[in-house]
Amino acid sequence: MDFEDMRQFRQLCARPERICWVVAEYRGQRSICPLGWKMWTSGNPPMMAISVAPQRFTHDLIANSGEFVLAWPGGDLAEATLYCGTHSGRTYDKFAECKLTALPAEQVKAPLIKECLVNLECKVVNKMTTGDHTIFAGVIVAVHVTSPSGKLLLSIDEHFGYDFLLQKGGYRFGVIK
């Protein structure tokens, strides 16, 4: 392995990256874990997959409950994202610390986050270990969009725009400026 090449690739491939919050609850304990390692993994039924490290408090809440909420923050939750990503739910009540409002979900026990732009209720249908993380694949059983024109929070770098390259049908391509 060429470590310099790996460092360069990680830098090239890290940003922009949308951030989502994984919200999980089990037996009265709950937490919020912001992450960038997620992907769509099925169109029908709609499913998303997330990668969560086993040492995360949220990991076992998901593994034990078999459910999670994916809550998508907007720009006003950048500070809360930083807080939730750098503190453990074992010690801190992230809902109280970040003044977040938990709302009851329809299909899962984990709460929705009122302040987020989108909340997806997910049930785990499959999981597997991958190196130092676990992939949980969740089928989306309910969707709540608060603000269709909202702007989702992203992890970004110093590049502030795109050069447009090509559009054809539904495809549209560009590169960072």
Added chain:
Amino acid sequence: MDFEDMRQFRQLCARPERICWVVAEYRGQRSICPLGWKMWTSGNPPMMAISVAPQRFTHDLIANSGEFVLAWPGGDLAEATLYCGTHSGRTYDKFAECKLTALPAEQVKAPLIKECLVNLECKVVNKMTTGDHTIFAGVIVAVHVTSPSGKLLLSIDEHFGYDFLLQKGGYRFGVIK
């Protein structure tokens, strides 16, 4: 399921999205499949996971060989990306049609793509079915970066830049303008 909410979420969450090409080979047959559904899934060892639909020609090449290359195109390969994403390797030789150069890899049989900015050689260590796709989790066994300052191809929308919000340590957040 609220289908209007789902439509809105898919729109909010679709772009920007980096595009990578999955390159696979088995018993002399090879193909290239561009996709957006991929994620990091382990830091140590470095691993990436991809979601591939079973009806894709590339799917069985990966399943049978247990290997793939992730090749990351730059802006000059937007047309080739469109071509490879809309034609099947069962019928078309994408290497010839797009004038791509296959180079031998070090650790896997699937070829590197000379014209791409980055090539990752991956060995499948785990896979699982998720709705209408399969997740292949691959450990990265070799990395080749051709151009460290290159700009990777993205699927983009009409938003051409970001508003910067917050930076602290290695974290940096913004939203699309």
